[in-house]
Amino acid sequence: MDATDPFETARRLLGAHLIGRAVTVRLTEVEAYAGERDPGSHAFRGRTARNEVMFGPAGHLYCYFSYGMHTCCNYVCGPDGEAAAVLLRAGEVIDGIGLARERRHTTVDRSLARGPACLTQALGIELSDKGVDLHATGSAVRVEWQAALPSDVIRTGPRVGVSGAGGDGDTYPWRFWVDGDPTVSAYRPAKPRRRPRT
DNA sequence: CACTGGATCCTT
DNA sequence: AGGATCCAGTGA
Numbered sequence: 001m002d003a004t005d006p007f008e009t010a011r012r013l014l015g016a017h018l019i020g021r022a023v024t025v026r027l028t029e030v031e032a033y034a035g036e037r038d039p040g041s042h043a044f045r046g047r048t049a050r051n052e053v054m055f056g057p058a059g060h061l062y063c064y065f066s067y068g069m070h071t072c073c074n075y076v077c078g079p080d081g082e083a084a085a086v087l088l089r090a091g092e093v094i095d096g097i098g099l100a101r102e103r104r105h106t107t108v109d110r111s112l113a114r115g116p117a118c119l120t121q122a123l124g125i126e127l128s129d130k131g132v133d134l135h136a137t138g139s140a141v142r143v144e145w146q147a148a149l150p151s152d153v154i155r156t157g158p159r160v161g162v163s164g165a166g167g168d169g170d171t172y173p174w175r176f177w178v179d180g181d182p183t184v185s186a187y188r189p190a191k192p193r194r195r196p197r198t
Numbered sequence: 199c200a201c202t203g204g205a206t207c208c209t210t
Numbered sequence: 211a212g213g214a215t216c217c218a219g220t221g222a
Contacts, residue, residue: 066217067216068216095203115207116206161205
């Protein structure tokens with residue numbers, strides 16, 4: 001499909017299948033990142049070695065390492081040359097659940113892929129998977145589109161953990177999730193950069 | 199080169 | 211509320 005617009009792509013990714021290393025999830029929560037004009041995006045300050053994949057063609061995987069221990073991943077959107085992407089935040093494990101439990105060291109099934117770093121770990125995705133083509137048959141990580149979800153089951157809200165440059169917090173409703181789904185991650189407000197003086 | 203902060207998660 | 215823990219961006 002045409003993955004030019006990160007917002008439309010985010011909606012289409014809900015319900016789609018993300019296939020990792022012997023584990024598959026049905027995506028239930030994502031966030032859109034608009035690229036160089038978006039203060040919350042890794043591409044806000046332009047092209048670098050790390051975010052180069054975001055500037056490439058749509059349908060590739062952008063992953064990054066965070067907080068010393070976590071890897072998260074994104075679906076890169078187009079057009080080629082623009083750094084839009086969709087952060088894959090949560091999903092329901094629909095295949096390989098035993099392996100997912102081992103990787104996550106938990107038996108709470110709703111939490112196996114609840115949160116972007118958990119999702120990545122459950123699927124066995126590594127930082128070195130950055131750049132793989134998510135629609136090529138031989139790739140270690142793939143996306144299979146499903147029927148678009150009706151708009152009335154898609155809810156939107158502010159993004160998690162993103163502190164916008166224009167002030168305190170991110171006010172754009174660029175987070176999308178499946179209404180009522182137990183695998184959607186808990187909302188946490190962005191941490192302020194500096195401790196606010198009370 | 200050194201310094202700093204992060205699209206998080208888990209435990210207290 | 212805080213700690214784990216390392217990569218990448220920034221500035222000298």
